[in-house]
Amino acid sequence: MYGDLMRAPGSQGQSLLRAKALGADIRMVYSTLDAIRLAEQAPSREVVFFAIGFETTTPPTAVMIRIAEKKRLKGLSVFCNHVLTPSAMHSILENPKIRDTGGVPINGFIGPAHVSTIIGTQPYEPLAEQFGKPIVIADLSRSMCCRLS
Amino acid sequence: MCLSVPAKIAKILPNDMAIVSIDGISLEISIALVDELEVGDCVLVHVGYALAKIDPVEAERTLELLQQLGSAGERRS
Structure with a gap:
């Protein structure tokens, strides 16, 4: 799993960092390729990659699965928790507290x-149209910069 | 996890791997997600993978900003 998940609070005040301290075999990796190496080094063990993140971490998980298949690694599996940015934004805007009461003003x-760099700008267009919120994407090459409203 | 950094391809390796240089540090990454990369190209590196080929001028500017952030942090501490 990626390191930033170690401290994420879980149920009953637990975290993976605490579970590790209690003896669970949890390894931090920088890249999904590290998970491949772990599975190769310990063929008798089941290595579960805790896959999490938005569109940028999803392709690396897919590459890992392809490599594992090619290498016929039997002991590697994926706990898939990948999510999509436009869906998350949609959920925020659909939240009654934001939609109806204006409790959290979002301009x-x-x-x-x-x-x-993965999804481009098109997936945001229905959101901008439906909710009338402008969306800008910063720090990209000029060809990909756009403003939707 | 959410940070991507620009890097320059220093060497292409077999099996869709490459050595990149990030601010003087060499790192082995996967280039499986980007087609037709050559030595000298600049890429955006995220969790050990090149995500996209980027403009070298933009890459240089981002690296400069990161360095400024680093030195601002040093001044504060």
Whole structure:
């Protein structure tokens, strides 16, 4: 699993960091290729990659599965928790607290740039149209910069 | 996990791997997700993978900003 998940709070005040301290075999990896190496080094064990993240971490998980298949690694599996940015934004805007009461005023969104290196800008267009919120994506090459409203 | 950094391809290796240089540090990454990369190209590196080929001028500017952030942190501490 990726390191930033170690401290994420879980149920009953637990975290993976605490579970590790209690003896669970949890390894931090920088890349999905490290999970391949772990599975190769311990063929008798079941290695579960805790896959999490938005569109930028999903392709690396897919590459890992392809490599594992090619290498016929039997002991590697994926606990898939990948999510999509536009869906998350949709959920925020559909939340009654935001939609009806104006409890949290949202004027617009700054889209994550590296996500758009994968999905481009088109997946945001229905959101901008439906909710009338402008979305800008920063720090991309000029050809991909756009403003939707 | 959410940070991507620009890097320059220093060497292409077999099996869709490459050595990149990030601010003087060499790192082995996968280039399986980007087609037709050559030595000298700049890429965006995220969790050990090249995600996209980027403009070298943009890459240089981002690296400069990261360095400024680093030195601002040093001044504060």
